[in-house]
Structure formats: C-alpha cells, structure tokens
Amino acid sequence: MSDMQATDDKARLVEILREAERVGVISHYRPDGDAIGSTLALGLALRSLGKRITMWNEDGVPERYAFLEGANLVQCPPRSGPVEIDLLVCVDCGDPKRLGEAGMALLHTVPASANIDHHETNTRYAGTNYIVGGAASCSSVLVPVIDALGIPMSPAVAQALYVGLSTDTGSFQYGSTTAEDMRLAARLIECGVDVGDTNRRVYQEQPAGAFAVHREVLNNMVIEEDGQLVHYSMPAGKCAELGVGREETKDLVNIIRILRGARIAIIFEDLENGLIRVSLRSKDPRISVSMLAAQFGGGGHAMAAGIRMRGSLANCRESVLRAARESLKKLHE
Template sequence: MRKSRSALVVGHQYPDGDAIGSVLGLSLMLRASGYAVEASWPEPFEIPVKYSFLPGMDILAQPDRLTVKDPVIFAMDCANAGRMEELKERALQGPLVNIDHHPDNTYFGNANLVDANAAAASQVLYMSAESLGLTVDANAACCLYAGIVTDTGRFQFSNTTAETLRMAAELVERGVKPHAVFENVYQSDSLAYLRLSGEVLTRSVYDRELSLIYGYVSQDDLKKFGVKMNETEDMIDNLRSLRGHRVVALFKELPDKTIRVSLRSRIDVDIGVVARRLKGGGHKVAAGYTSSKSSISEALFELKEEIIASGRSSDSR
C-alpha cells in the first residue's frame, strides 16, 4: 500500500449487505487517507435500493468504466477469485489484498486478511483497519455496521458472538444510528416486493422427509411484479421462519436461465458442505451455489439428492 496512492475495491457478483458495506467502508477510509479510489462489482452492476442510503455511493463505478491507474486492489467478501467474475483477471494482476470471512477462502491474494470466525467481512475489515493505517470515521462505521447487521441477521444468527456485539457497540460510539440502518435495510420494501414475496410463500413446498422447505423466483415473476433480482436477497428469510425445518432453499432463475440457489439451515446441519459439493460455498448455516442444471425442477432434484448423500455421509462418521 505504501507504493501506490490509488486503490480499486471489488465486491462479488450480486452483492449482499456485507459485500456492499465492506466495499464502501474501505473505500471511504482509503479516500480519507489520500488515495484515489474506485469501487465496483461484476455485472449486473446494480445498487439495491435498501443500501442506497449508505455513504460513499459516488465512489462506485460500473466495471467497464473504471479509470483508476495502477491501483492496489482489494477483494471484499470473496471466498475465491472467481467471485469477481470479469474483474478477476485485473484483480489477479495485483497487488491484491483479500479481506474475507468465509471458511472455504482460497487465500488468492498477495496479502490475505481472512478470519473464518468473524461474522462478516465488515468485521474483519474493522479489526484490520488500524494495522492498515486507516481510520474508521462515522461514515465508514455506518457502512461496516450495515455489513455486520445484515450478515448476522440483525444479530440473531449463530455467528453473532460477544466480540461481534462489542464491535457493533464501538461502531455506534463512532456515530452509527442503528434505527436509521434498520429502517433503510429492513423497512423499505416496495409493495411489488411484498406481493412477490406472497407469491413465493404461497407456492412454497415443505418436504417433511428431508425437513426441507423451498421456493423459487423466476424471471417471469420479476417481470410480472416489477421487481429486480437484487431486491430478493432477504426473501429466503420468509421461508426460514417455518417451524420444524432444518434446511431452506430458494431457487432463483437468472436472466441467462442459470439457476442460483441460496441455502440456509439450522445449526445442526452444515449446509456449506452441501454447497461445496455442488461447486458453491459459504458458511455452515448460510451458503449458495450455481446449479449445473437447466431448470428449477432439475436443480431441486439435484439438491435433494445431495442432501440425502450428505446425511448418509454424516451418519457413517
């Protein structure tokens, strides 16, 4: 970092709150330290409305319009270089700093700040800021708080630790207003989104044998209700409220007809193992993958077979 005064901060495709929060938080800290900074993530480059309140939006640029020269590159919340999609090649030209919290991180950077025990990449960044010579001001703190609060499910998931809560308190001390973050992230859904959520819930299916509840969102659904795919990030949480489930799956049909599968589970089921066996990744209770199948029904069959196989593997140990 001492050899360059420019930086490019990159998140993963279809960024969630932690990816956006850590990208913006780091970008703001770097800019405050005198760096020329740009930030981006792979196409489709869209900013979810619920995160548009975060400071630093002016730093973001579409991936094909980046102008920063000879930057230090930071990969945020990316378990592997492939998560950066079309930005991967440029990122690997380095120097590249990898900041993440996924247990299956491949340590692809020239420097790797990875802590699988952290609740979020935003938490890793907060813990590393001082060693990087960066200061967390009120604006950066707001972004990091948003990253932590979303990746812990408002501090209710099993990745919430005493250290996570202490960090959140410190961020509040630095100027974060929790109610403002909550209102923007969790109380700003459109009526169209609520109607789509109702549609997904109405046709969801509970497989008692596998303790699996699943639903899907198709491209036709998005067109019918006028909702963007990046607005469906939290839709899986509606499904996981069902009593008695162990695994939740939400199948999403992307514009190219690829099927993206989001997974959640109870603490006694390691859904990350299932996702990795299907060429994806993630955490023990939250993971995802892109299906090799061409339809939602085929992707569902594939997932069920893998859950069964994973159960057999666990029973044999």
C-alpha cells in the first residue's frame, strides 16, 4: 500500500472516529500486550472525548495486563441481541476470524466498522481500514490517530501504548526495532510511563504454573539440523497433567528460540479441539516464517508467525518441519 493510500485511510478513520458517539473496541482472541494495549489506549482516549465506549475481548484480559487502567472494563463480546454502538473498531487483528465468533458476528451487524492494524497480512475486512504493515505494533499505528483527534496523551493511555510497543518489539530486542520506535517510547515515558514498574508487572511477575510449563518444554525440546531448527510439541492432555490453563502455554517459543545457532524455533500445540496451533519464530532475516506459515494457511510477520492447522499433532508437525528444513536448505544453495 502506498503512503498516500495510508494517509487517505487515516483521514477517513479520524473522521468516523470523531463522528461516532458509541464506539466498541475489540481485538483478537488470546490477546497479547499489543492487543490489550491497543484496545485500552483507543478506548480510554475516545472516552476522554466524552464518547460512550465498550471494550471487548473473547478471552478477556490476561492476568499480567490486568493492572492497566481500564482493564476491568473489558468484557466478553455479547453472544446475542442487538448491540447499541455506531462504530466497531478492530485493533491489532489481521483476520476477522481472530476476533472470535461473537466478535465476527458483531462485525457483520454493526452500522459501521474500522480496522487499525500493523499486520502485513491484514485482509482489510472492515468498512474503513487503516493498516500500516510493518509498523512495530498496532499501538504505534494508533498514536498518529490519537494525535489527529487532538486528544492529549494521558499517562494511562501512554502506559497502554507502551505495553503494546514493548511486547510487540520483544522488549525492543527485535532487529526490526527502529529509531522511530525508540522515539515513540521516549515520548510515552515523557507522558508519564513508569518504565521500571510497568516492565516488572509485565515481565517479572509470572505465576508458578508458568515454571511447570517451562520445565516441560526444556526437558522435551528437539534440536535438529545442527542446531538451526529447534521445536517442541505439546500433546493433548499435557496442560491438564501440569495443572495449568492454556494461558500458560503462550510465548513458549521464546523459551527455545534463545538457543545459540537456532534460525527457526517452532512450538506445536494440540488444542484438543481438532486443531494444532503452530507458533514460529525466525532468528535469521533471510528466513520469513510468515511465508512459511502462509504455505499452511497461517500468517503474521517475517520474524514471528503462526498457523492453526487441522490434523493430528504428528502429521502437522511433519509437514511444517519439512517446509522449515527446506527453507534452511535454501540458505546454503
């Protein structure tokens, strides 16, 4: 998409945001820091204009983000009945299916919809789409929108945006992190974000259950292709055996991706509903896991992508590993 197109979309987005009285904000299921940060930042910012705001998420707010202002206001999307809003805004969600079933139903019944996102693979499914593919986070994309609306950046909005930016840049560690991202972080800190306190709450307050899962992954990870490919598979029943919820299986790929020499890290997880979830990370800029995922109907970013596949754990794993080995082989051709 050209910059001009993005500018036009932004102007239209700002206009409909300004006009709407009752706005619903929603993001993807199994929300991460950017999904929650974007939802809260936009919700709180629009609320400060006197609008009536409803915030939704299929899976609610994960414990680690519950400290953010407004987190207690996030509800599950209604399963039925009319919803009294003028505009539904989907943030950080590249594909309407990821809104969840109730969210997707909302999208089809509301009078107007908008989509603000940074996923390259965004399908532009809303009435108005403002997509900046390649931006570090959806939170980053929201900043010029909030500015254009003339809303002063409150400490609460800044903190929500900071959490989105920090989590989507891997705490500013990804190679894609730019000077502009750092300048945005600086601005958010100037607006009142307590960096030490925010990072401690997001990154250093993990429940004991998380350690049971980490132990399991470290004990059973597989290292192959001379250490270039590392993966772990979580079979059906494992969460119950470990006594943890699905929430604890998020971000497991970060445990194995730090192996020295690894280029691709993959977690396979049997979701026990006929679906296998695959989380992929690349540590080599020549390998796009987004393209790898696309071969199986998945998507995401070049260095971080995901797939939901139908089939057995063993079959899905073999197909994806074959493709991963293939992309490693291409490096040496």
